[in-house]
Amino acid sequence: MGGVVLAIITASLLVSCTNLAFAVKEPKVIHVGGKVLCQDCTQGWNEWVHGGKPIKGGKVSITCMDDRSRVVYYGSDMTDELGQFDIIVNKYINGKELKAKLCSVRLVSSPDHTCNILTDFAGGRRGVKLSRPSLMYRDQIKYTLGPFYFTSPLCDEPDTSDSDDSKGGNY
Numbered sequence: 001m002g003g004v005v006l007a008i009i010t011a012s013l014l015v016s017c018t019n020l021a022f023a024v025k026e027p028k029v030i031h032v033g034g035k036v037l038c039q040d041c042t043q044g045w046n047e048w049v050h051g052g053k054p055i056k057g058g059k060v061s062i063t064c065m066d067d068r069s070r071v072v073y074y075g076s077d078m079t080d081e082l083g084q085f086d087i088i089v090n091k092y093i094n095g096k097e098l099k100a101k102l103c104s105v106r107l108v109s110s111p112d113h114t115c116n117i118l119t120d121f122a123g124g125r126r127g128v129k130l131s132r133p134s135l136m137y138r139d140q141i142k143y144t145l146g147p148f149y150f151t152s153p154l155c156d157e158p159d160t161s162d163s164d165d166s167k168g169g170n171y
Contacts, residue, residue: 026091026139027091027139027140027141028090028091028092028139029088029089029090029091029141030088030089030090030091030098030100030141030142030143031086031087031088031140031141031142031143032062032086032087032088032089032103032105032130032142032143032145033084033085033086033087033142033143033144033145034060034084034085034105034144034145034146034147034148035054035079035082035083035084035085035146035147035148036054036055036058036060036079036083036084036085036107036110036124036146036147036148036149036150037052037053037054037055037083037147037148037149037150038052038053038054038055038110038112038115038149038150038151038152039052039119039121039149039150039151039155040053040115040151040152040155041151041152041154041155042152042154042155052147052149053083053115054079054081054082054083054084055079055083055110055111055112055115055150056079056080056081056083056111057078057079057110057111057112058078058079058083058085058107058108058109058110058111058112058150059076059077059078059079059107059108059109059110060076060077060079060085060087060105060106060107060108060148061074061075061076061105061106061108062074062075062076062087062089062103062104062105063103063104063106063127064089064093064098064099064100064102064103064104065102065103065104066096066099066102067099067102072093072094072096072098073089073090073093073098073103075087075089076108083147087105089103091141100130100133100141100143101129101130101131102129103129103130104127104128104129104130105127105128105130105145106123106124106125106126106127106128107124107125107148107150110150112150114152114153115150115151115152116150116153117150117151117152117153117155117156118150119148119149119150119151121148121149122145122146122147122148122149123148124146124148124149124150128145130143130145
């Protein structure tokens with residue numbers, strides 16, 4: 001009889017301890033990171049594809065919306081000497097939980113006058129919606145994006161997709 005009571009006490013302690021082990025803190029912030037590089041079209045194909053150089057001081061922004069398409073958060077970060085950025089966003093804004101899927105990250109500017117034209121490689125000019133976190137561990141959520149690219153003015157292609165014929169441009 002004493003053995004059964006001891007077994008029940010041991011089992012209840014074991015169950016209560018495992019419940020404590022599964023009690024994980026909910027993350028309070030979301031990290032969004034990536035890289036910003038300069039892509040030089042004047043190089044050969046291999047250097048153009050694989051030879052992006054990091055841009056120090058490039059600006060990347062994040063804009064988060066609510067369910068009614070209103071901006072609830074805007075933030076930005078500058079890249080370091082390796083071209084990396086890490087934007088930290090509070091998960092709760094004005095007491096409401098931020099929905100990461102309604103956030104968009106995009107390129108803003110480059111301090112390098114020889115490489116300051118926005119490109120849409122990896123969605124840098126248009127913006128990228130956060131979809132799946134690259135890391136979810138204990139109290140951390142991280143999204144890794146990019147790399148995003150700038151290019152030189154020499155490599156910029158003019159936008160010919162939207163022509164306005166109403167201004168008498170036809171001849």
